[in-house]
Amino acid sequence: MKRKTLRRSSRNSKNCGMIMKGSLANHFTVQLDQVSLNLSLQQNSSQFQNLPDFEANPSAAEPLSQDIDGGDKDFILSQDFFCTPDYITPEMPAMPINLDWNKENVQCPNSPEKIRTVRSKRPKLEGNMVTFPGSNISGHQELVELEIETLGTDETKTEKVVQLQKNHSYVSQSAVALRCRVMPPPCLKNPYLKNASEMDIDPFGNQRSKCAGFYPAGVGGEDLSRYRTDFHEIEQIGSGNFSRVFKVLKRLDGCMYAVKHSLKRLHHDTERCKALMEVQALASLGTHENIVGYYSSWFENEQLYIQMELCDRSLSINKPSKLSTEEEVLEAMHQIAKALQFIHEKGIAHLDVKPDNIYIKNGVYKLGDFGCATLLDGSLPIEEGDARYMPQEILNDKYDHLDKVDIFSLGAAIFELVRGLPLPESGPHFLNLRERKLPLLPGHSLPFQNLLKVMMDPDPTRRPSAKELLENPIFGRPPRTARSK
Incomplete structure (x- = not known):
C-alpha cells in the first residue's frame, strides 16, 4: 500500500509539471524570457566593445566602408547631384471616424512621406542568442535582433559620413556623363550685348563645379550627331x-x-x-x-x-568673280559700308574685312566671318586679321581707332578687286600701300581713286567713318569712267 501510494503521487507530480496553468506558469515563463534577454544583451554588448571606435579613430571605418561600397564606387547618386527638385508627398491628414464612404467627392488621402533612412550593410551577428530547451522565446529573439540592428545603423551612419568626407563625395565618370546629358549647359554672358546684367546669374552655377567643363567633352559622337x-x-x-x-x-x-x-x-x-x-x-x-x-x-x-545663311559666292580673288565695272565696285563698297556702319553703331569692330569675307546673294553684298570681331572700346582681346589688309597702326599694336581699321581694310579689299591681283604680304609694295602710295588704276575715275587713298590714309583720324563714307557724293551720281563716253 505504501509503495502504491508513492507511485501514484509521483505520477501526479509529473502531470502537474506538464499541465501547469494560471499565474504561476505565467510568472515562470516571464522569468525565463527575461533571463534569456539579459544574457543575449550581455554577450552582444561584450562583442560591440571589441569593435573599433569610429568617433575616436575615424581611420578604423575605412575597411568597413570598402565593404559597404562593395569595391565599386559607381553608386547611384542622389537628386542633389543632378540639381533636380525632390518632390515629397505631404503628410496624410487625419481621417474622421464617422466618415460616410457612400458619399461622393470624398477627399483621397495622400501617401505618407517617405522616411529617409540609411540601411546598414553590417553582417548580422550570429551565435549570440541563448535558448532554453522547452521554452518559446521567438518573439523576444526578434526584439533583441531589432535592437542590435538599430545600434548598428547608428554607427554605420557615423561611419558613412566620415568616409564620404574623406573621399570628398566621389563621383563616377558614368554619373558625370549622365548628369551632363540631363543638365542644361550654363548660361554664358554675351560680351557684345549691352545692358545684359540679368544674364550674369546662373541658377545652377554652384552645382556645376562637379561637372568638368561647361560643355561635356565628346558629347555627340557619330551615333548622336546633330549635324x-x-x-x-x-x-x-x-x-x-x-x-x-x-x-x-x-x-x-x-x-x-x-x-x-x-x-x-x-x-x-x-x-x-x-x-x-x-x-x-x-x-x-x-x-x-x-x-x-x-x-x-x-x-x-x-x-x-x-x-x-547660304550665299551664292564670295568675292575671293582666287575665284572667277571679279567686279568688272566701276559701278559694280561702288555698289559693293556702298553695301559693305552700310554693314560696317551697322556694326560700329553696335560698338563692334570686324577687323577682318577682305574679299574672302564679302559674299553675294541675289545681287546683295554681305559681310561675313566675324571670327576676329571685338569691341570698339578695347575691353575684349584683339585678334588681328589678315595682315595684307591691316593698317600700320594695328601692326604697331595701336588699337585706339578700331572702327577706322575696318575702313582701311575695305579700301584695300576694293583696291585688290579692281586690280585683279592679290595684295603683297611683305616687301616695298606692301609698305607703299600703308603710306598711301597707290598706283594709278587705268579705266577708273579720279574721284574713285582719291576715295581709296583717303580710306587708306596712314593717319586713322583722317580716314572717314562708315557714316561719312556713305555720305560721299560718289554714291549719289552715276560713275564716270574712261570707258563711258
Whole structure:
C-alpha cells in the first residue's frame, strides 16, 4: 500500500509539471524570457566593445566602408547631384471616424512621406542568442535582433559620413556623363550685348563645379550627331586654317544652309570661349541685309558648328568673280559700308574685312566671318586679321581707332578687286600701300581713286567713318569712267 501510494503521487507530480496553468506558469515563463534577454544583451554588448571606435579613430571605418561600397564606387547618386527638385508627398491628414464612404467627392488621402533612412550593410551577428530547451522565446529573439540592428545603423551612419568626407563625395565618370546629358549647359554672358546684367546669374552655377567643363567633352559622337541627323551634306564650299564650310540641306524644312565647323578639337574651356566669340557677335547683331545671317550653333565632338545663311559666292580673288565695272565696285563698297556702319553703331569692330569675307546673294553684298570681331572700346582681346589688309597702326599694336581699321581694310579689299591681283604680304609694295602710295588704276575715275587713298590714309583720324563714307557724293551720281563716253 505504501509503495502504491508513492507511485501514484509521483505520477501526479509529473502531470502537474506538464499541465501547469494560471499565474504561476505565467510568472515562470516571464522569468525565463527575461533571463534569456539579459544574457543575449550581455554577450552582444561584450562583442560591440571589441569593435573599433569610429568617433575616436575615424581611420578604423575605412575597411568597413570598402565593404559597404562593395569595391565599386559607381553608386547611384542622389537628386542633389543632378540639381533636380525632390518632390515629397505631404503628410496624410487625419481621417474622421464617422466618415460616410457612400458619399461622393470624398477627399483621397495622400501617401505618407517617405522616411529617409540609411540601411546598414553590417553582417548580422550570429551565435549570440541563448535558448532554453522547452521554452518559446521567438518573439523576444526578434526584439533583441531589432535592437542590435538599430545600434548598428547608428554607427554605420557615423561611419558613412566620415568616409564620404574623406573621399570628398566621389563621383563616377558614368554619373558625370549622365548628369551632363540631363543638365542644361550654363548660361554664358554675351560680351557684345549691352545692358545684359540679368544674364550674369546662373541658377545652377554652384552645382556645376562637379561637372568638368561647361560643355561635356565628346558629347555627340557619330551615333548622336546633330549635324548628321538634321542636315544632309552636299559639298564643301570653303576652307581655311581654322574651319571648313559646307553646303547642306536641312532635312526638316528642305532649305539650303551653310554650316561652318572648326577643324581643331576644342578640349579646354578657354578654347571654347574663344571660338564662341564669333557666335556671340553674330547673335548680338541680329539681322541686317548686308550681314550674313546666323541661325544656330552647337558643340559636337569637341567642335563648334555654326549654321548660317547660304550665299551664292564670295568675292575671293582666287575665284572667277571679279567686279568688272566701276559701278559694280561702288555698289559693293556702298553695301559693305552700310554693314560696317551697322556694326560700329553696335560698338563692334570686324577687323577682318577682305574679299574672302564679302559674299553675294541675289545681287546683295554681305559681310561675313566675324571670327576676329571685338569691341570698339578695347575691353575684349584683339585678334588681328589678315595682315595684307591691316593698317600700320594695328601692326604697331595701336588699337585706339578700331572702327577706322575696318575702313582701311575695305579700301584695300576694293583696291585688290579692281586690280585683279592679290595684295603683297611683305616687301616695298606692301609698305607703299600703308603710306598711301597707290598706283594709278587705268579705266577708273579720279574721284574713285582719291576715295581709296583717303580710306587708306596712314593717319586713322583722317580716314572717314562708315557714316561719312556713305555720305560721299560718289554714291549719289552715276560713275564716270574712261570707258563711258
